[in-house]
Amino acid sequence: MHMPSLSGWIIxxxxxxxxxGPSKLPQLGKSLGSALREFKEAVGGVGKDEQNKDKTSN
Incomplete structure (x- = not known):
């Protein structure tokens, strides 16, 4: 699936x-950003756990 063009993002x-509404949009963006950051940290933590498991098993 491809990313929307500039006109698609504007729509x-x-x-x-x-x-x-204009008052809720900044709050929604902030919440979305923090959720995305937490997701990336969690996924990164899983990768680190797997690397540590591989190191200890050898």
């Missing part, structure tokens, strides 16, 4: 603005 942003 998505306008729809989000209409659905959530």
């Amino acid at each position: 998505i942003l306008v729809i989000a603005l209409l659905v959530f």
Whole structure:
């Protein structure tokens, strides 16, 4: 699946603005960013656990 073009992102942003309203959009972006950061940290932690397991098993 390909990424939307610039016009596609603008349409998505306008729809989000209409659905959530201008006051909720910054809060929604902040929540989404922190959730994404936590997900990346969790995935990175799993990779580190696997590497540590491999090192201790040898």
